[in-house]
Amino acid sequence: MARLFFVDDHPLILEGLRALLHLEQDIEITGEARTGAACLHQLALCPADLVLLDTALPDVNSAELCATIRQLYPHTSILALSYSRSDGNIARMLDNGASGCLIKNADKEELMAAIHTILAGHTFLSPALEADIRALRNHLHITKREKEVLTLIADGHTNHEIAEKLFISADTVDSHRRNLMGKLNARNTAMLIKCAFTNRLLTDVAS
Numbered sequence: 125m126a127r128l129f130f131v132d133d134h135p136l137i138l139e140g141l142r143a144l145l146h147l148e149q150d151i152e153i154t155g156e157a158r159t160g161a162a163c164l165h166q167l168a169l170c171p172a173d174l175v176l177l178d179t180a181l182p183d184v185n186s187a188e189l190c191a192t193i194r195q196l197y198p199h200t201s202i203l204a205l206s207y208s209r210s211d212g213n214i215a216r217m218l219d220n221g222a223s224g225c226l227i228k229n230a231d232k233e234e235l236m237a238a239i240h241t242i243l244a245g246h247t248f249l250s251p252a253l254e255a256d257i258r259a260l261r262n263h264l265h266i267t268k269r270e271k272e273v274l275t276l277i278a279d280g281h282t283n284h285e286i287a288e289k290l291f292i293s294a295d296t297v298d299s300h301r302r303n304l305m306g307k308l309n310a311r312n313t314a315m316l317i318k319c320a321f322t323n324r325l326l327t328d329v330a331s
Contacts, residue, residue, distance in 0.1 A: 126243050129172035130156040131163045131189075132205065133182050137228065141176065144232050151239070160184030164192065172200055174243060177222070179206040179213040185315065187216035187322075194221035201242050209253055212309045219322070224248030266307065266325060273300040278317050278326055 128151055130141050138156050145151050155170040157163040160181050167175070175193060179186045190202055204217045204225040214225045223242040226235060227250075234250070241248040266274065269290075276286045283301065287294040301316075310316035320326040 127154045127172045129175045132178040133158045160189040174201045187220045190217045191220035
């Protein structure tokens with residue numbers, strides 16, 4: 125019997141997953157959560173073989189949550205669930221230990237295929253999504269100027285200081301910063317730097 129746990133902040137998605145799977149003889153739904161914090165709390169009480177994890181949660185970055193789950197529960201697999209094939213967090217979740225990704229408009233047949241494939245120890249991505257993942261990884265490529273700005277941000281410099289060092293305007297620095305945060309799906313500077321290291325964009329920064 126495979127134990128499944130759902131994490132999504134949309135009640136209709138949770139209800140839909142339950143409706144699709146509750147009659148399956150080889151599946152037990154052990155619980156669900158709408159936030160990352162609730163997920164970690166519930167998983168400690170209700171162990172699962174597979175977590176179906178939304179790529180966008182209200183309280184935490186899903187890629188970071190994915191890494192935490194894999195660290196705390198190494199025998200628990202993760203299937204990412206996304207609304208969009210162009211979701212930038214899909215690649216990061218795969219990098220952080222997810223075993224596959226499913227778009228939320230998939231039918232039950234594809235959902236069951238994903239679940240059984242992952243539980244068998246394999247990864248699951250549709251051919252179309254594989255192409256999208258390659259494109260997303262290419263999207264993480266940053267320009268030489270963005271790399272210079274990113275390095276100086278990581279060194280703790282302000283926009284004004286960066287502007288002086290690179291002989292550009294503070295507005296231009298701010299534009300580069302916004303572009304970097306968009307590419308790395310970062311909400312603040314700390315997350316930007318962390319994501320940059322995760323994606324090996326700052327591996328040559330001196331400590």
